[in-house]
Structure formats: C-alpha cells, structure tokens
Amino acid sequence: MILDEIIEKTKYDLERRKVELPLDLLGRSLSSNPYAPRDVKKFLTSTKEEPIRIIAEVKKASPSKGIIKEDFDPIAIAQEYSANGANAISVLTEPHYFKGNLEYLTQIRRYAPTPLLRKDFIVDKYQIVEALVYGADFILLIAKALSTKELKELYEYALHLGLEVLFEIHDKEDLTKAMKCGANIIGINHRNLDTFEMDMELCDKLIPMIPNGKIIVAESGVSNTETIKRLSSIGADAFLIGEHFMRVPSIKEELQSFKNALN
Numbered sequence: 141m142i143l144d145e146i147i148e149k150t151k152y153d154l155e156r157r158k159v160e161l162p163l164d165l166l167g168r169s170l171s172s173n174p175y176a177p178r179d180v181k182k183f184l185t186s187t188k189e190e191p192i193r194i195i196a197e198v199k200k201a202s203p204s205k206g207i208i209k210e211d212f213d214p215i216a217i218a219q220e221y222s223a224n225g226a227n228a229i230s231v232l233t234e235p236h237y238f239k240g241n242l243e244y245l246t247q248i249r250r251y252a253p254t255p256l257l258r259k260d261f262i263v264d265k266y267q268i269v270e271a272l273v274y275g276a277d278f279i280l281l282i283a284k285a286l287s288t289k290e291l292k293e294l295y296e297y298a299l300h301l302g303l304e305v306l307f308e309i310h311d312k313e314d315l316t317k318a319m320k321c322g323a324n325i326i327g328i329n330h331r332n333l334d335t336f337e338m339d340m341e342l343c344d345k346l347i348p349m350i351p352n353g354k355i356i357v358a359e360s361g362v363s364n365t366e367t368i369k370r371l372s373s374i375g376a377d378a379f380l381i382g383e384h385f386m387r388v389p390s391i392k393e394e395l396q397s398f399k400n401a402l403n
C-alpha cells in the first residue's frame with residue numbers, strides 16, 4: 141500500500157529531524173518569523189466575480205508517474221502561477237516520492253505573493269510548526285491517513301498557529317471524519333492514493349453530502365475546461381491542479397483559460 145509506505149517513510153524522517161532540531165528549538169524561530177499566514181479562505185471561496193479558484197501545484201514527480209518535469213524550477217513556476225491568476229500555490233515538500241523540499245516554501249514565499257499550501261503527509265505537530273516557519277499559509281490533512289482523534293488534534297493545532305487546513309477526502313467515511321473535526325475546506329481527491337485509480341465522478345457523489353458553507357476543492361486529474369465547468373456547476377469552488385500544468389507548453393495560456401472557463 142503506497143500511502144502506508146509514504147507515511148512510514150515520513151515518520152522515519154521526522155524522528156531524525158526532531159533529534160537534529162527539537163520542537164522547542166524549531167518553535168523558537170517563530171518569534172522572529174517574517175511569514176504571517178494569510179487568509180486562505182478569502183482566496184479560495186468562489187464568488188460571482190471570480191467563480192473559478194485555482195490552486196496550482198509545483199510538482200516535479202509523483203508515485204504514480206515518476207518524474208513529471210525534468211527542467212524543474214520551483215520559483216519560476218510559482219512566479220508564473222502568481223502572475224497568471226492562481227489563487228494559491230500547492231508546494232509538494234515530500235522528498236522521496238515527489239522530489240519536493242521544505243525549502244521550496246521559503247524560496248517561493250520570497251518571490252511570489254500567492255498563498256502557499258504545504259502539500260505533504262502531515263502526521264505530527266512538528267510538521268505543522270515547520271510549515272509555519274518555512275512560510276506556508278495552509279496545510280493538507282489526509283483523512284485516509286489519520287484517525288478522527290489525530291485529525292482533530294492536528295487540525296486544532298494548525299488553527300491555533302493561524303494556519304488553515306485543506307482536509308482531503310476520498311469517500312464517505314473520510315467525509316464523516318472531516319465533519320467531526322469541523323473542517324471548513326474540503327478537498328475531494330479523485331485519485332485513490334493506494335491504487336492511483338481516478339474517479340472523476342467522485343464530486344458528483346460526495347458534494348451533495350457536504351453541508352452548505354464549506355469551501356470545496358476538486359483535486360487531481362483536472363486537465364480541461366469542460367471538467368472545470370462541470371464540477372463548478374455542481375458546487376466546486378476551487379481546483380487543485382498539478383501534473384497538467386507541469387506538462388503544458390504555456391502555463392500562462394492554460395491557467396488563464398481555466399480561470400475564464402465560465403466566461
């Protein structure tokens with residue numbers, strides 16, 4: 141099971157980082173932290189004026205596809221996203237399977253003004269403090285990877301530090317967990333993280349079960365305006381898109397056409 145494997149590796153790495161820099165020392169750098177988290181909900185809630193919100197992902201590799209982008213320049217990609225209307229940028233920080241890096245958050249925060257998601261496999265408060273120290277505005281919590289108790293603890297800790305949380309779900313059980321935690325931003329991932337199978341109909345099944353007033357993000361496998369129009373019409377506020385942007389000849393053209401899909 142790939143998700144279990146990633147989580148196991150994440151925990152192993154985490155224990156080593158905690159020995160190198162214990163939480164109290166990591167936390168001390170927060171007093172001089174120049175990166176106050178921004179109001180992510182404002183950026184992701186669709187409005188009449190701006191109905192399509194895009195979270196554009198900086199993604200070099202993935203477990204399902206291997207290396208996606210050889211000539212990978214995270215700052216240049218993030219700047220292009222910012223300049224062309226991305227509402228948030230998802231920065232993969234997991235190093236083994238996604239070839240990500242925590243440092244990308246800080247580098248991008250310096251050069252691009254758009255809010256940043258730390259996209260990783262968060263299982264511990266330590267990673268939430270890291271997210272804040274390195275410049276993220278929100279973090280991902282994957283319902284499938286954690287118990288309701290763990291999710292609730294991590295969710296409350298993130299909010300306490302001023303970070304918002306994108307709660308990722310893939311089925312009804314995950315949604316129940318998210319609701320028990322009081323989640324406000326719900327990401328419906330079309331991809332099954334164990335089998336990599338895509339279910340592009342998943343939003344049709346899950347959105348009707350989500351109470352009004354939540355921000356809904358459609359995640360993975362989005363690559364055309366037809367999908368965006370359809371998912372927007374059934375209630376998706378925002379779209380998390382990675383691989384497609386990494387492969388197109390012009391991020392600018394593609395991002396702008398997605399943002400204008402309803403015009």
Ligand SMILES: O=C(O)c1ccccc1NCC(=O)[C@H](O)[C@H](O)COP(=O)(O)O
Binds near residue numbers: 202382
């Ligand atoms: O992308 C994968 O192969 C993957 C495998 C196992 C766990 C997570 C995985 N991806 C993380 C993501 O959620 C996506 O990077 C994100 O939703 C964007 O998806 P896409 O537009 O399909 O690149």
